Amino acid sequence: MDHLILKVTTKLLFAPIILFALYVQFHGDYGPGGGFQAGVIFAVAFILHAFCFGLAETKKVLPQKALVIAMVAGLLFYALTGVATMLLGANLLGYDAIDPQSTHHAGQHYGILLVEWGVGMCVASTMLTIFYHFTGREPDIDQEDW
Amino acid sequence: MSLIAQLPVLPIIIPLVAAPLTLLLPKPRLPWVWASVVAWVTFAACAWLLATVASTGMISYHLGDWAPPLGIEYRVDLANALVLFLVSGVAALVFAFSYHSVRAEVDAAQTPLFYGAMLICLTGLLGVTITGDAFNVFVFLEISSLSTYALVAMGARRDRRALTAAFNYLVMGTIGATFFVIGIGLLYQATGTLNMADLHERLIGQDNRMVQAGFAFIVVGIGLKLAMFPLHLWLPNAYTYAPSAVSAFLAATATKVAVYVLIRFFFSVFNFDFAFIGAAFTYVLLPLGIAGMFIASLAAVFQDDVKRLLAYSSVGQIGYMLLGLSFATVEGLTASLVHVFNHALMKGALFMAVACVVLRAGSHSINAFAGLGKRMPVTTWAIILSGLSLIGVPLTVGFVSKWYLLDAAFSSGHGYSGFLIVASSLIALLYVGRLAEVMLLREPPSEGKYAFPAKEAPLAMLIPMWVLVIANIYFGIRTDLTGGIAQRAAEALMLTAGGAP
Numbered sequence: 108m109d110h111l112i113l114k115v116t117t118k119l120l121f122a123p124i125i126l127f128a129l130y131v132q133f134h135g136d137y138g139p140g141g142g143f144q145a146g147v148i149f150a151v152a153f154i155l156h157a158f159c160f161g162l163a164e165t166k167k168v169l170p171q172k173a174l175v176i177a178m179v180a181g182l183l184f185y186a187l188t189g190v191a192t193m194l195l196g197a198n199l200l201g202y203d204a205i206d207p208q209s210t211h212h213a214g215q216h217y218g219i220l221l222v223e224w225g226v227g228m229c230v231a232s233t234m235l236t237i238f239y240h241f242t243g244r245e246p247d248i249d250q251e252d253w
Numbered sequence: 254m255s256l257i258a259q260l261p262v263l264p265i266i267i268p269l270v271a272a273p274l275t276l277l278l279p280k281p282r283l284p285w286v287w288a289s290v291v292a293w294v295t296f297a298a299c300a301w302l303l304a305t306v307a308s309t310g311m312i313s314y315h316l317g318d319w320a321p322p323l324g325i326e327y328r329v330d331l332a333n334a335l336v337l338f339l340v341s342g343v344a345a346l347v348f349a350f351s352y353h354s355v356r357a358e359v360d361a362a363q364t365p366l367f368y369g370a371m372l373i374c375l376t377g378l379l380g381v382t383i384t385g386d387a388f389n390v391f392v393f394l395e396i397s398s399l400s401t402y403a404l405v406a407m408g409a410r411r412d413r414r415a416l417t418a419a420f421n422y423l424v425m426g427t428i429g430a431t432f433f434v435i436g437i438g439l440l441y442q443a444t445g446t447l448n449m450a451d452l453h454e455r456l457i458g459q460d461n462r463m464v465q466a467g468f469a470f471i472v473v474g475i476g477l478k479l480a481m482f483p484l485h486l487w488l489p490n491a492y493t494y495a496p497s498a499v500s501a502f503l504a505a506t507a508t509k510v511a512v513y514v515l516i517r518f519f520f521s522v523f524n525f526d527f528a529f530i531g532a533a534f535t536y537v538l539l540p541l542g543i544a545g546m547f548i549a550s551l552a553a554v555f556q557d558d559v560k561r562l563l564a565y566s567s568v569g570q571i572g573y574m575l576l577g578l579s580f581a582t583v584e585g586l587t588a589s590l591v592h593v594f595n596h597a598l599m600k601g602a603l604f605m606a607v608a609c610v611v612l613r614a615g616s617h618s619i620n621a622f623a624g625l626g627k628r629m630p631v632t633t634w635a636i637i638l639s640g641l642s643l644i645g646v647p648l649t650v651g652f653v654s655k656w657y658l659l660d661a662a663f664s665s666g667h668g669y670s671g672f673l674i675v676a677s678s679l680i681a682l683l684y685v686g687r688l689a690e691v692m693l694l695r696e697p698p699s700e701g702k703y704a705f706p707a708k709e710a711p712l713a714m715l716i717p718m719w720v721l722v723i724a725n726i727y728f729g730i731r732t733d734l735t736g737g738i739a740q741r742a743a744e745a746l747m748l749t750a751g752g753a754p
Contacts, residue, residue: 175277179273179276182273183270186269187270189266193259193262197318198258198259198314198316198317199316199317201317202317203318
């Protein structure tokens with residue numbers, strides 16, 4: 108079995124990377140971070156996995172089909188949060204409507220958490236889709252075949 | 254939730270929420286059904302918005318309940334309500350039209366992505382139009398452009414040159430967007446605000462290098478997006494190699510929205526005290542508009558590919574819009590807005606007709622059109638009627654545009670340009686006439702590459718196409734509808750800009 112050290116290290120790092128992604132995700136409204144960065148870090152864990160174990164193995168864990176669903180779900184999560192605030196009587200993305208009784212705008216906090224979660228999902232799955240397509244694409248077409 | 258209060262945001266949120274869902278629908282029919290229904294609902298919202306604005310005046314909508322100028326504001330007045338109505342209306346027709354054309358030209362596996370990208374593109378175009386925030390314009394411009402690049406590249410199944418066309422467009426479009434955002438950045442540096450109305454207030458009396466540079470960057474950036482004459486090089490290839498339904502959609506909407514953005518920046522962000530703006534009208538828009546009218550139209554005469562012919566003609570027609578704009582009078586601005594609307598009607602109909610021919614003949618070379626009058630008479634007459642409209646024959650919208658333009662040219666003291674408008678219309682007569690000659694007078698080839706059985710396009714394509722053709726005539730007779738709204742919009746814009754009414 109070749110590259111044993113790399114494979115063991117990757118297995119060791121995989122979970123902490125995802126944990127870090129979740130930290131960046133949920134800490135985003137207090138410090139640097141947020142859905143975009145978290146999504147990229149989350150995707151990096153799987154990209155590292157693909158580097159060490161091959162794309163086929165990674166696709167067993169996260170098939171392309173699941174990524175499409177995650178992309179759609181992420182975008183909808185964001186947009187429907189906005190629609191939900193509309194249904195609650197505020198304008199689009201008027202988060203205060205989520206918790207109107209709050210004296211310190213807690214609704215803003217919940218709202219941005221929900222939206223950032225959507226961003227995170229969408230970015231992670233889009234990053235991985237791009238990676239899958241670049242690494243998994245067929246060889247270049249011959250100049251003569253154009 | 255009150256639907257009226259949320260009306261301004263509906264044209265954006267409906268296609269945006271619907272777009273990702275197309276990816277989950279089973280192929281091949283359902284993504285199209287879904288996208289078409291959504292486009293019609295969006296159109297209904299835009300029509301309602303236009304009616305509301307026409308009766309009650311300007312509407313302002315605060316996203317996230319953050320008050321402008323800090324928050325993003327959607328600001329709908331007559332000028333953008335008209336463009337919203339146009340873009341969503343064309344979208345509704347093109348989406349309904351596209352099923353057979355897309356099935357023939359785009360990979361089956363890509364159809365859900367295709368309709369998703371079309372909806373995202375629609376969202377972007379409507380967003381550019383509706384927003385009252387300068388940076389938000391850039392964001393939506395990129396949303397529409399990025400999806401457009403993908404849509405153009407999807408023509409690669411039929412012709413690999415679509416890939417280079419899309420890449421070319423990507424490079425030019427990105428340079429345009431970058432210039433635009435640099436311009437916005439400079440204005441932000443000078444004023445500390447991004448809200449258009451607030452920018453307008455704070456730019457009054459400012460005439461320094463930074464504002465001048467910002468202005469120049471914005472004009473060049475938008476010029477690239479709207480295919481202003483020497484910056485049009487991306488357009489002919491992009492329109493030629495894109496799938497036909499995409500060509501029809503883009504030709505009728507994308508450049509029109511860019512013209513609207515130019516108008517918005519000239520009249521609602523900058524003002525006539527700003528010395529540069531007069532120079533831009535006289536030394537940039539006027540000569541480039543006229544150059545486009547002649548050079549691009551002449552180039553169209555010599556094209557052997559009908560889609561490319563129409564694309565060059567589009568560049569020429571944009572010249573008319575810039576010319577009207579450059580007079581800087583209410584009449585000129587009215588003519589420009591009317592032509593934005595009318596040109597979308599004619600080019601939409603023409604590109605749809607070409608899509609019908611491509612479906613049956615498999616080619617958009619002019620040779621495929623030989624004897625088309627015998628093989629596809631319904632399509633042929635659609636081309637001829639909208640071609641007449643392109644020339645500016647009375648009772649069509651083209652005539653209305655030219656009439657308003659001539660009126661504006663003579664009343665603003667640019668009488669010579671009136672003659673140039675007529676002269677360039679004669680060039681349009683040449684290329685439309687050439688197409689008509691090929692279609693009506695030549696015999697259809699009975700064998701060889703361009704021979705195909707005499708069969709009309711399916712009704713699902715003919716009906717939306719003829720709706721646009723009839724719109725060409727309807728709005729050519731009922732001139733008070735578009736002309737009236739455009740005039741009121743132009744008066745409001747001129748009032749903000751501080752020019753003589």
